[in-house]
Structures are given as structure tokens and as C-alpha cells.
Amino acid sequence: MARRQDIMTTLDEWLQPERFQDYCPNGLQVEGRQQVRRIVSGVTASQALIDAAIEEGADLILVHHGYFWKGEDQRITGMKRRRLQALLAGEINLVAYHLPLDDHPLYGNNQQLARILGIEQAEPLDGLVWHGFLPEPLSPAALADHLAERLGRRPLHVGNGQADIRRLAWCTGAAQGFIGKALAGGADAFISGEISEPTTHSAREEGIHYYAAGHHATERYGVQALGQALAETFGVEHRFIDCDNPV
Structure with a gap:
């Protein structure tokens, strides 16, 4: 078990998101429970990944493609509402790193x-x-x-x-x-x-x-390496879930 804040502090130290002008917020995007025992990682925070993470009993979902992209419709309706509703109902943290994860010399x-x-x-x-x-x-x-x-x-x-x-x-x-x-x-x-x-x-x-x-x-491999590094650093569980995407 680890505190969410400790995990986020470590991630920000590793990935240094302040160095990037990105198209989305990097770091904690949706706040869930404070204590983290199990992390599920995936490429994109799709509904399929959220549903699989709920079945796994995840406390935190770590992705490369999260939410709140520049230029997108800001209204919480339809697909966006369903995704956020599932995360909030399950008290699951959503953490996303975009360009900082592409660029990292070890986990990127x-x-x-x-x-x-x-x-x-x-x-x-x-x-x-x-x-x-x-x-x-x-x-x-x-x-x-x-x-x-x-x-x-x-x-x-x-x-x-x-x-x-x-x-x-x-x-x-x-x-x-x-x-x-x-x-x-x-x-x-x-x-x-x-x-x-x-x-x-x-x-x-x-x-x-x-x-x-x-x-x-x-882009399947950076988030796996990052999730495994968190598991080893904090003694938490980690599983990568690959939701197929032909693109």
C-alpha cells in the first residue's frame, strides 16, 4: 500500500512534466482514493480499460493517453460522462503522462x-x-x-x-x-x-x-515500464492491460 501523493511526487520527479508544452494536463487527471494497492496501466483511458481495471480492483489507472485535450468539447456528456462516472463511482485515480512519457530516457x-x-x-x-x-x-x-x-x-x-x-x-x-x-x-x-x-x-x-x-x-511499452518501476519502488501490484486498437 502506498499513498497517492507519494506516487505522484515520484512520477513528477521522474518525468518532469513542467519541461513540456503539451496538449493535455500531465499527472493526476481524476482524483480517487488516497491509498493505492493495485495499479493498472494501459495506453489509453478508454471505457474498455476502465471496465477491465474495475474488474482488477485497481486503485489507480496509469495511461499515456488521458483526457482533457486542448480544443476538445469541454462538456461532460456522452462518452466522456460515462468514463468519468465509472472512475468517480469506483474512486479510481486516473494518471496520464503524454509527451513526458514519450521523451523519458529510461521509461519513455x-x-x-x-x-x-x-x-x-x-x-x-x-x-x-x-x-x-x-x-x-x-x-x-x-x-x-x-x-x-x-x-x-x-x-x-x-x-x-x-x-x-x-x-x-x-x-x-x-x-x-x-x-x-x-x-x-x-x-x-x-x-x-x-x-x-x-x-x-x-x-x-x-x-x-x-x-x-x-x-x-x-506506444504500448513506455507505460508498462513506468508501471513496473512504480511497483518495484512502492511495493504495490501492477498489471498492464492491452485493449486492442488496430490504428
Whole structure:
């Protein structure tokens, strides 16, 4: 058992959300009970995750995608009402870290994706974009197979470039707009979660391989690492629940 405030103080020390201009509030988004025995983590605070966390007897839900995004309708109706009603009725804390979790050098999505993919010498390149090296060169098709095997999702591959890919740049989630940073950094290929219409033309005309490996698929790992670190630090229970999302 641990106090919610102690957990939040530690999370803020680890992730330093004050360093980021984000699209949502980072940290405690919905206040629940003060004592925490069981943490459930997941990518997004969907109704499916909330329902699963209630069944698990969670005191705190830790996610990458929480609520209260800039520009969204502020009214508490429909889907938003049902989600908040379930959290408040269960006295479950909702804690979310967005960009601070992407960026963290140990628990972050970019670092954890490098670990899952076996990328060597992984480090920040420019802002949220990271770069590193494959242990040995892979063909474009072989890299697609590698991503599919490690992430459980077949990526969309567009563009062209080197016949042998060794140097990678990546940024998890909806970071397709950073393809220019990957090009400037000399990457053979850029990996992100999503793709937009202009990304195809950039990859084709600039001569770089682009892999849209899935927003959800690329961002499953940071929140797991963070939840496990909390469990080890505070002696609480932690379980990651993967609510499938094909995007």
C-alpha cells in the first residue's frame, strides 16, 4: 500500500512534466482514493480499460493517453460522462503522462521501442525524434517483417531509399510530421505510428523508407515500464492491460 501523493511526487520527479508544452494536463487527471494497492496501466483511458481495471480492483489507472485535450468539447456528456462516472463511482485515480512519457530516457516510449526492436546506440536526435542502428543491415522487406514480428502488427511501408537499412530514426505515435528531422539526421528509414497523405510524397521524393507501425503498437511499452518501476519502488501490484486498437 502506498499513498497517492507519494506516487505522484515520484512520477513528477521522474518525468518532469513542467519541461513540456503539451496538449493535455500531465499527472493526476481524476482524483480517487488516497491509498493505492493495485495499479493498472494501459495506453489509453478508454471505457474498455476502465471496465477491465474495475474488474482488477485497481486503485489507480496509469495511461499515456488521458483526457482533457486542448480544443476538445469541454462538456461532460456522452462518452466522456460515462468514463468519468465509472472512475468517480469506483474512486479510481486516473494518471496520464503524454509527451513526458514519450521523451523519458529510461521509461519513455522511444527508448522502450528501441529495446523491443533491438536497436543499438539509441539516443535522441532532434526533440522527440530518436535515432540508432540495427545490429546488421536489413532490406526494406526484412525490416517490415522485423517490425511485424516484434510489434504484432504489419507496418505500412512507403517511400524508397537505401537497399540496405542500418541507421534508423523513430518517434512513436502520430509523429509522421517529423520525417524531415529523420532526413536531416541521415537516417535510412523513419518509423512512427501513423501516416498522413503528405508522408508518402515526402518519403518517395526525398529517398527515405517510412514505416507506419501503428500508434497503439508503438506506444504500448513506455507505460508498462513506468508501471513496473512504480511497483518495484512502492511495493504495490501492477498489471498492464492491452485493449486492442488496430490504428
